[in-house]
Amino acid sequence: MTTRWLTSKEQRAWRAYVAASLLLEDAIDRQLQQEAGMPHLYYSILAYLSEMPEHRLRMTDLAEKLKITRSRLTYAVTRLEKDGLLRRENCRGDKRGSVAALTEEGMAVLERTAPGHVETVRASLFDRLTPEQVDQLEEICTGIAQGLQGDDAQSAPEDVPWRRRSSPSCS
């Protein structure tokens, strides 16, 4: 099959995307490490749990929300549990499953950390975008995510990180 090389325009867009995503993640991680001693992923776990009824969510659902493998989630959750910011519980009516629940201390850390985190996201990203570009970014990223997580017919469901067969069970 002939390789469909990138055009120079696509090459420029790709390199700009890779640069921006690395710099953004670096800025977000640095702020969170300095203020809460945790990387972006760990903060996101606490943030998602805080939005759930009773501040708890099944590990499989949490992995899907975060777009990561269950083994990566398990590793992060173990560290957060050790720090007392969440605890793991058995899922009612499903012995295979496992649930992550935010503790009061986890909620307190989140509330203390959120203002600085949001300020970093705003200063790094939204302060530099016009309202039209915010719409464009959402549309572009939603399309990419839908494609990669098999919301259309092109991807096999087991391709997504949280459903990969090679991942160890989280239960």
Added chain:
Amino acid sequence: MTTRWLTSKEQRAWRAYVAASLLLEDAIDRQLQQEAGMPHLYYSILAYLSEMPEHRLRMTDLAEKLKITRSRLTYAVTRLEKDGLLRRENCRGDKRGSVAALTEEGMAVLERTAPGHVETVRASLFDRLTPEQVDQLEEICTGIAQGLQGDDAQSAPEDVPWRRRSSPSCS
């Protein structure tokens, strides 16, 4: 200071961006791990070197191109050197500096791996974007990267990963 919380529109855009960037990096890394046994960053090092005169570049310049800390680059380069894909040399006229040079084997690995990598980038990203969205993505990402790497007056130069004082020297 009052926290400038994200609007619901910004929140949606931010979550879509985080999801897309994680899924994209996962897809790119998986393909490269399967075909070349290396993650995206390692591939990018080989790719940048291949574009340089004599296939060589100073470590400090390579870290800036890649938007990473010098310590992260040093770790990756050490592994690539061990695999025979590049070698480190002293920089002419600058004993502090160090230069990474692509080997013939590194070039061969790159040439063998590039078609599959480009196909993944295309299938994951560009096949899902209109030509207008490719322009929008480039403009958005260029703006974000310029802001974060201090091309304007808002950021201090030492904020960027490759110039951070805490990083160990690469020489």
